[in-house]
Amino acid sequence: MSHDHDLNGAEILLKALADQGVEVVFGYPGGAVLPIYDEIFKQNRLRHILVRHEQAAVHAAEGYARATGKVGAVLVTSGPGSTNAVTGLLDAMLDSTPMVCMTGQVPTSLIGNDAFQEADTTGITRPCSKHNYLVKDVNDLARVIHEAFYVAKSGRPGPVVVDLPKDVVTAKGRYIGPDKVRHKTYKPKVKGDIAAIEAAVELMAQAKKPILYLGGGVINSGLEAVALATKLVKMTGFPFTQTLMGLGAVPASNPQYLGMVGMHGTFEANLAMHDCDVMVCIGARFDDRVTGKTSTFSPKSKKIHIDIDPSSINKNVVVDIPVVGDVGHVLEDMIRVWKAKQLHVDEKALKSWWREIDGWRAKDCLRYTKSKKVIKPQYAIERLYELTRDKDPIIATEVGQHQMWAAQFSKFDQPRHWLSSGGLGTMGFGLPAAMGAQVAFPEKLVIDIAGESSIQMNIQELATLAQERLPVKIFIMNNQYLGMVRQWQELLHGGRYAESHMDVHPDFVKLAEAYGAKGRRVDKPADLDAAIMEMIETPGAFILDVRTDASENVFPMIPPGAAHNEMLLGPEDEAEKPSSEDGMVLV
Amino acid sequence: MTGKHQPHTHRHTIAVLVDNEPGVLARVIGLFSGRGYNIESLTVAEVAARDNLSRITVVTSGTAQIIEQIKAQLSRLVPVHKVVDLTNEGPAVERELALVKVAGIGEKRVESLRIAGIFRAHTVDSTNESFVFEIVGRSDKIDAFINLMEPLGLVDVSRTGVVAIARGTQPL
Ligand SMILES: Cc1ncc(C[n+]2csc(CCOP(=O)(O)OP(=O)(O)O)c2C)c(N)n1
Numbered sequence: 001m002s003h004d005h006d007l008n009g010a011e012i013l014l015k016a017l018a019d020q021g022v023e024v025v026f027g028y029p030g031g032a033v034l035p036i037y038d039e040i041f042k043q044n045r046l047r048h049i050l051v052r053h054e055q056a057a058v059h060a061a062e063g064y065a066r067a068t069g070k071v072g073a074v075l076v077t078s079g080p081g082s083t084n085a086v087t088g089l090l091d092a093m094l095d096s097t098p099m100v101c102m103t104g105q106v107p108t109s110l111i112g113n114d115a116f117q118e119a120d121t122t123g124i125t126r127p128c129s130k131h132n133y134l135v136k137d138v139n140d141l142a143r144v145i146h147e148a149f150y151v152a153k154s155g156r157p158g159p160v161v162v163d164l165p166k167d168v169v170t171a172k173g174r175y176i177g178p179d180k181v182r183h184k185t186y187k188p189k190v191k192g193d194i195a196a197i198e199a200a201v202e203l204m205a206q207a208k209k210p211i212l213y214l215g216g217g218v219i220n221s222g223l224e225a226v227a228l229a230t231k232l233v234k235m236t237g238f239p240f241t242q243t244l245m246g247l248g249a250v251p252a253s254n255p256q257y258l259g260m261v262g263m264h265g266t267f268e269a270n271l272a273m274h275d276c277d278v279m280v281c282i283g284a285r286f287d288d289r290v291t292g293k294t295s296t297f298s299p300k301s302k303k304i305h306i307d308i309d310p311s312s313i314n315k316n317v318v319v320d321i322p323v324v325g326d327v328g329h330v331l332e333d334m335i336r337v338w339k340a341k342q343l344h345v346d347e348k349a350l351k352s353w354w355r356e357i358d359g360w361r362a363k364d365c366l367r368y369t370k371s372k373k374v375i376k377p378q379y380a381i382e383r384l385y386e387l388t389r390d391k392d393p394i395i396a397t398e399v400g401q402h403q404m405w406a407a408q409f410s411k412f413d414q415p416r417h418w419l420s421s422g423g424l425g426t427m428g429f430g431l432p433a434a435m436g437a438q439v440a441f442p443e444k445l446v447i448d449i450a451g452e453s454s455i456q457m458n459i460q461e462l463a464t465l466a467q468e469r470l471p472v473k474i475f476i477m478n479n480q481y482l483g484m485v486r487q488w489q490e491l492l493h494g495g496r497y498a499e500s501h502m503d504v505h506p507d508f509v510k511l512a513e514a515y516g517a518k519g520r521r522v523d524k525p526a527d528l529d530a531a532i533m534e535m536i537e538t539p540g541a542f543i544l545d546v547r548t549d550a551s552e553n554v555f556p557m558i559p560p561g562a563a564h565n566e567m568l569l570g571p572e573d574e575a576e577k578p579s580s581e582d583g584m585v586l587v
Numbered sequence: 588m589t590g591k592h593q594p595h596t597h598r599h600t601i602a603v604l605v606d607n608e609p610g611v612l613a614r615v616i617g618l619f620s621g622r623g624y625n626i627e628s629l630t631v632a633e634v635a636a637r638d639n640l641s642r643i644t645v646v647t648s649g650t651a652q653i654i655e656q657i658k659a660q661l662s663r664l665v666p667v668h669k670v671v672d673l674t675n676e677g678p679a680v681e682r683e684l685a686l687v688k689v690a691g692i693g694e695k696r697v698e699s700l701r702i703a704g705i706f707r708a709h710t711v712d713s714t715n716e717s718f719v720f721e722i723v724g725r726s727d728k729i730d731a732f733i734n735l736m737e738p739l740g741l742v743d744v745s746r747t748g749v750v751a752i753a754r755g756t757q758p759l
């Protein structure tokens with residue numbers, strides 16, 4: 001016991017991280033956290049990945065967390081260190097990614113004095129973290145760290161910030177282990193209400209035009225939930241769709257899969273959502289990118305909503321049967337009750353529903369005009385997918401058109417292989433996220449599908465790749481445009497391309513070389529396969545600069561403010577569709 | 588939320604039991620401002636020192652869907668123990684205290700004192716030319732009192748905001 005009193009705050013912190021099973025922390029030092037770095041220096045257990053920008057530390061921890069299911073850990077200094085982390089925190093918040101971010105702080109005696117590198121970190125991060133703490137007493141430190149990990153991973157996961165004044169990490173204090181800490185208030189409900197579950201399965205059994213709508217909550221719930229979701233799909237024979245965050249929850253190769261739902265989802269998924277009579281939303285949140293115009297969203301359906309977060313229920317769309325609970329627990333009960341009640345689907349109705357769906361499928365909505373002269377972006381993703389699928393790659397993306405094409409044209413048969421910024425849509429997410437995933441899986445093929453503009457938002461991380469010898473592959477879909485912005489300007493702003501073209505970009509091949517990586521440029525469809533193979537087969541980090549057709553747009557598209565059945569299928573639809581006034585104010 | 592005609596909004600009084608820790612009030616207020624909810628009044632004070640609990644009473648208004656959201660969002664805050672919608676849960680007593688300063692002489696001064704008597708307000712400070720009345724009651728009673736004082740020399744008002752408790756034997 002007396003021994004435990006001899007620890008200083010930094011030692012307590014490291015001991016707590018070790019007891020929480022943390023193996024890697026992504027960070028960047030500075031004055032306020034020097035005592036912690038001193039402790040890191042003295043040990044070998046915890047691996048520290050030195051990033052080149054704090055935002056990247058947070059995205060890397062997100063990539064690590066999303067690829068592994070573990071809690072990501074971040075350590076940054078006070079003031080600018082913590083403010084640089086803010087974007088990543090909000091990204092993790094919106095995409096329900098578990099993380100503990102430790103920030104340095106000026107000593108308690110100086111808090112409030114506008115001291116050097118002081119920031120009101122708990123104030124700034126309150127709306128972009130699941131919870132935050134300012135530790136004022138070293139004897140609270142161990143408890144707070146254990147609580148932070150518990151809060152980050154329980155219920156709907158999210159980022160937790162722990163602000164650590166310098167005097168607290170240097171003071172001597174008492175350590176307590178995780179087993180001694182029980183949270184007073186935060187105990188999310190994981191079991192769903194059984195009456196609601198019974199009502200839900202009975203509704204499903206009566207359905208004539210059902211659809212399962214799966215989101216990231218299925219993946220967050222864990223591997224059992226993922227297996228149960230696949231089981232439910234099989235047991236019911238229902239068509240299913242997945243959100244951007246849910247890709248890979250149930251294998252895309254499953255014949256009942258209709259593709260992704262939402263603004264750039266497939267024709268069949270969106271029409272099935274619109275025309276269904278029973279919608280089962282599992283771990284998704286009726287995000288506006290999914291629903292389109294809510295007043296005309298799936299008007300004829302009864303809706304079941306399974307979510308661990310009660311505030312997701314009836315937030316955007318009013319549902320008929322809410323089930324608050326963890327997806328895994330709820331699906332287990334649903335399947336059990338279904339069997340106990342000996343329920344059966346309405347085979348006949350289902351058959352004619354599938355006929356209707358097959359009609360929509362026949363539209364082949366992801367079809368695009370092939371070219372021998374220019375590399376079509378869709379073709380680039382198709383080839384990347386085909387040439388890498390046997391390696392089971394983890395795909396990260398930046399944000400923009402390339403992200404949507406990556407989502408449409410890669411097929412994920414496993415969860416945790418798709419890392420994309422869904423809720424916040426953060427350009428600059430992909431490279432550090434890929435880096436974090438590669439840290440977790442050094443042997444795996446990890447690819448960042450990037451836009452030439454997004455990649456420049458955290459391009460400095462090429463140095464981290466070199467220092468840590470992380471063989472991340474960067475597949476740049478270079479259209480010389482802020483492509484998604486250009487697409488909106490074309491469709492909604494009369495083709496006035498204000499500030500969406502960049503005349504100057506770096507030579508990405510030379511840039512790769514400058515950072516000790518390899519690179520290649522490719523601009524002919526005929527050379528693409530060889531270039532992709534070179535990227536995969538070259539050891540170490542690699543940038544493939546793929547020059548793609550700059551004028552291509554992402555289709556299908558539900559224009560902002562439109563309904564699911566008002567989809568644009570291709571360039572031929574553009575002219576006829578006047579942008580609604582409502583749509584113009586939506587993002 | 589999106590339709591052309593606005594659905595009905597209702598006033599709700601919500602009691603929130605929270606850990607009395609730094610930042611908890613900021614969390615609650617930030618939730619309301621960040622998500623665009625109304626706060627008509629908000630009071631907070633420690634109610635159980637031993638358990639380190641504070642009670643926040645917030646009066647808000649919104650559609651049924653918004654009120655449900657507000658409660659769900661409040662419940663989601665980590666230091667929140669309990670959220671009770673006193674308006675929904677059955678009869679509750681609501682009270683507010685106000686200090687009302689009225690300055691004047693002669694007829695108006697006498698009239699203000701007479702009305703204070705009718706409202707059972709206490710005179711807690713007096714000069715030759717002013718009174719401070721303390722009045723306790725439902726918010727609409729206080730509104731009425733203040734309106735009556737307006738022409739009689741009302742110069743200053745300080746109100747606590749609503750505190751509320753359910754009728755009957757049960758705790759929150
Ligand atoms: C940090 C940030 N700033 C601005 C935006 C708005 N935005 C969304 S997509 C996009 C263009 C991205 O361009 P690029 O990376 O080249 O991808 P492309 O759309 O061309 O595939 C922009 C500016 C954003 N999502 N994130």
Ligand SMILES: [Mg+2]
Binds near residue numbers: 451
């Ligand atoms: Mg681009």
